[in-house]
Amino acid sequence: xxxxxxxxxxxxxxxxxxxxxxxxxxxxxxxxxxxxxxxxxxxxxxxxxxxxxxxxxxxxxxxxxxxxxxxxxxxxxxxxxxxxxxxxxxxxxxxxxxxxxxxxxxxxxxxxxxxxxxxxxxxxxxxx
Amino acid sequence: xxxxxxxxxxxxxxxxxxxxxxxxxxxxxxxxxxxxxxxxxxxxxxxxxxxxxxxxxxxxxxxxxxxxxxxxxxxxxxxxxxxxxxxxxxxxxxxxxxxxxxxxxxxxxxxxxxxxxxxxxxxxxxxxxxxxxxxxxxxxxxxxxxxxxxxxxxxxxxxxxxxxxxxxxxxxxxxxxxxxxxxxxxxxxxxxxxxxxxxxxxxxxxxxxxxxxxxxxxxxxxxxxxxxxxxxxxxxxxxxxxxxxxxxxxxxxxxxxxxxxxxxxxxxxxxxxxxxxxxxxxxxxxxxxxxxxxxxxxxxxxxxxxxxxxxxxxxxx
Numbered sequence: 134x135x136x137x138x139x140x141x142x143x144x145x146x147x148x149x150x151x152x153x154x155x156x157x158x159x160x161x162x163x164x165x166x167x168x169x170x171x172x173x174x175x176x177x178x179x180x181x182x183x184x185x186x187x188x189x190x191x192x193x194x195x196x197x198x199x200x201x202x203x204x205x206x207x208x209x210x211x212x213x214x215x216x217x218x219x220x221x222x223x224x225x226x227x228x229x230x231x232x233x234x235x236x237x238x239x240x241x242x243x244x245x246x247x248x249x250x251x252x253x254x255x256x257x258x259x260x261x
Numbered sequence: 262x263x264x265x266x267x268x269x270x271x272x273x274x275x276x277x278x279x280x281x282x283x284x285x286x287x288x289x290x291x292x293x294x295x296x297x298x299x300x301x302x303x304x305x306x307x308x309x310x311x312x313x314x315x316x317x318x319x320x321x322x323x324x325x326x327x328x329x330x331x332x333x334x335x336x337x338x339x340x341x342x343x344x345x346x347x348x349x350x351x352x353x354x355x356x357x358x359x360x361x362x363x364x365x366x367x368x369x370x371x372x373x374x375x376x377x378x379x380x381x382x383x384x385x386x387x388x389x390x391x392x393x394x395x396x397x398x399x400x401x402x403x404x405x406x407x408x409x410x411x412x413x414x415x416x417x418x419x420x421x422x423x424x425x426x427x428x429x430x431x432x433x434x435x436x437x438x439x440x441x442x443x444x445x446x447x448x449x450x451x452x453x454x455x456x457x458x459x460x461x462x463x464x465x466x467x468x469x470x471x472x473x474x475x476x477x478x479x480x481x482x483x484x485x486x487x488x489x490x491x492x493x494x495x496x497x498x499x500x501x502x503x504x505x506x507x508x509x510x511x512x513x514x515x516x517x518x519x520x521x522x523x524x525x526x527x528x529x530x531x532x533x534x535x536x537x538x539x540x541x542x543x544x545x546x547x548x549x550x551x552x553x554x555x556x557x558x559x560x561x562x563x564x565x566x567x568x569x570x571x572x573x574x575x576x577x578x
Binding site: 164167173178184198209221227234252 | 278336370374381382385389393415416427429430522534541550
């Protein structure tokens, strides 16, 4: 039973490669919790990185890690409900992440030109 | 409160993970990063192990074994990315996180998003990050140790922020591990049938490939639910073909695949999203150009000369 279930749960990987597996079976709550656990841990690691690191570029990399975590949660829910709405939102998420990366890096280049340093604490005067 | 895991054990493991992560963050002097990484990894691994035990105990069976590979790779490389003092290595570990996440997407039967993620993130965004890192890390102000800047080797308030974030993690996991029983799984078969009813061309191709109908025939109406197709033959007569009449020749691959379903949902249910995404990308591009442009300063003489030249040219026209 375990092997059969694993094949069913793996119908994404196995199925798309072999292209003729059964349609994906319903996903149980415990299995959803596995993916949400990974998503939560990734999100929190990204948040810790954003709060603690002082390099501007790494801070923005950490926000991208949080985007990834949100994507994992959305896709897991999409799989759980067996529809494509979560994936649709992940497209928006990737778009926003790309826009954010472009803006953030432009800002970083601008700030680096002014102070010749990537240290976020160089800009503490911005807090007024 | 009915959690998947014993709350006491769960919160102890979360606290253990907090200790590990706060040890693993970069700092001056004594720097037990490896020890911290091992402690945090043990805590995360124990939670995943206990979830697996619980899943088997519930009769749901183990998750796909690839989940363990990709999930652990995603968490571990995410942690290393946050704790690595060198920005280039952090970006490379982030690439590893993206690849592991793409693997998770594949397991979750979402292959389009997996490949889009690899192309957009690993292909485009990460390259931009690496360029900026290379551009900006030529700073002269480097400390003596390993040629790293001071702001890279020392993190800001590691203990307090770790504690705060792990309180958030404990709350998130409490809600997550309660289960989402009130939200039952949807009816995939009915939904997939509804989508394929609107794609008679796909059904036609599948039926021709399977040899049920001849290659000049047109499928006019297809019902995925009852597995019946109204086919207009080349000579104009309409016949009804069904799974019962075709028998074993009826194609098995009449399911809607991921890309078809996703495209259908995107364009039918959320058509505005594409417009909004386009506007967001355009504004980001404009913003990036405006921000990173170098301001060219003209002095007064140049401005006067420029306006005189413009006036002469308009007069000549």
